Amino acid sequence: MSPTNGRRIFIAGANGATGRTLMKLPQAQDANLVPHYRPKSAQGKTLHPQAAVLDLTDAQALDAAMQGCTTVMQLIGTMRKRFSTGDTYETSDIDTTQYLMDAAKRCGVNHVVLLSSVGAGKPTGAYLKAKAKAEAIVTNSGLDYTIFRPSAFHGAGHRAPPGMRFLMGALGMHRFRPILIEELASSLLHVAQTGIAKGQILEGLSLWDVVAAS
Ligand SMILES: NC(=O)c1ccc[n+]([C@@H]2O[C@H](COP(=O)([O-])OP(=O)(O)OC[C@H]3O[C@@H](n4cnc5c(N)ncnc54)[C@H](OP(=O)(O)O)[C@@H]3O)[C@@H](O)[C@H]2O)c1
Numbered sequence: 001m002s003p004t005n006g007r008r009i010f011i012a013g014a015n016g017a018t019g020r021t022l023m024k025l026p027q028a029q030d031a032n033l034v035p036h037y038r039p040k041s042a043q044g045k046t047l048h049p050q051a052a053v054l055d056l057t058d059a060q061a062l063d064a065a066m067q068g069c070t071t072v073m074q075l076i077g078t079m080r081k082r083f084s085t086g087d088t089y090e091t092s093d094i095d096t097t098q099y100l101m102d103a104a105k106r107c108g109v110n111h112v113v114l115l116s117s118v119g120a121g122k123p124t125g126a127y128l129k130a131k132a133k134a135e136a137i138v139t140n141s142g143l144d145y146t147i148f149r150p151s152a153f154h155g156a157g158h159r160a161p162p163g164m165r166f167l168m169g170a171l172g173m174h175r176f177r178p179i180l181i182e183e184l185a186s187s188l189l190h191v192a193q194t195g196i197a198k199g200q201i202l203e204g205l206s207l208w209d210v211v212a213a214s
Contacts, residue, residue: 003030004031004193006070007032007070007071007111007192007193008032008033008034008069008071009031009032009071009072009189009192009193010034010065010066010069010109011033011035011036011075012056012072012074012075012076012100013074013077013115014048014051015038015041015042016075016076016077018075018115018184018185019035020156021155021181021182021185022189023048025185025186028189031189031193032050033048034051034052034065034069035048035050035051036052036054036056036065037051037052038053039053039054052066056100059102062099063103066107067107069107070111071109071110071111071112071192072103072104072109072111072112073113073192074097074100074114074115074134074138075188076092076093077092078091078092079127080126080127089126090130093133094137097133097134097137097138098137100112101138101143104141105141105143109143111143111145111146111192111195112138112141112143113145113146113148113191114134114135114145114146114147114148115148115150115188116134116135117131117149117150118151118175118176118203119131119149120135121149121203135147144198145198146196146198146200146202147200147201147202148184148188148207149175150179151168151175151176152164153178153179153180153181153184154179154181155180155181158181161178164176164177164178165177165178174204175203177208179207179211186211186214187207187210189214190213190214191210196213
């Protein structure tokens with residue numbers, strides 16, 4: 001496989017914990033990546049040479065940035081404690097997914113990699129319902145997709161309860177086993193570059209199989 005495998009990957013949410021971890025991976029250095037930042041989050045930062053700085057509501061700017069991309073990776077999401085900044089599940093998790101899928105179709109993207117959450121298949125509560133809506137936007141888009149449904153993250157500012165990773169593995173509750181953010185980022189990039197697991201929703205053992213292959 002060449003370093004890029006012919007894939008050019010638009011990374012929405014590059015400024016988040018997963019996105020930052022992915023951008024620092026050794027294998028990301030030779031990949032063809034277009035990391036996306038909101039204008040307010042790009043201020044004062046030294047950015048990647050191919051960075052796309054724009055508001056995702058700006059369809060014209062989004063199309064220009066996505067031109068030539070084969071893949072869209074959607075890592076955007078929010079949490080209730082950030083609602084005071086103006087972000088909500090509707091604006092962050094759902095609407096951005098719609099803007100990205102609309103642009104992906106206009107720009108000829110042929111693979112979407114969505115970071116969702118364990119539990120989105122049987123959603124209870126506003127967070128998981130938003131994740132389920134984002135998943136439906138992707139699965140109804142007509143584009144090839146791979147959806148990741150990990151459990152709690154560990155690393156890059158996230159901390160899973162101590163012992164939970166071991167305990168969930170020992171009990172065979174693989175869906176709820178916390179994931180190291182480096183292994184998540186590495187698996188997301190591997191799937192985006194190889195196109196494996198197309199049409200799959202990765203949760204529990206299927207997710208851990210991809211982690212092991214990455
Ligand atoms: N934490 C967990 O344990 C866990 C478990 C399973 C799944 N997940 C999901 O995994 C995903 C990634 O998590 P993370 O911890 O890496 O995320 P994070 O650190 O919270 O970062 C979220 C990213 O989304 C961006 N964003 C939010 N609203 C936006 C908008 N309206 N337009 C453009 N960008 C927007 C943020 O941009 P700014 O930097 O500009 O604010 C940031 O880059 C989330 O969807 C989360 O729900 C998390």
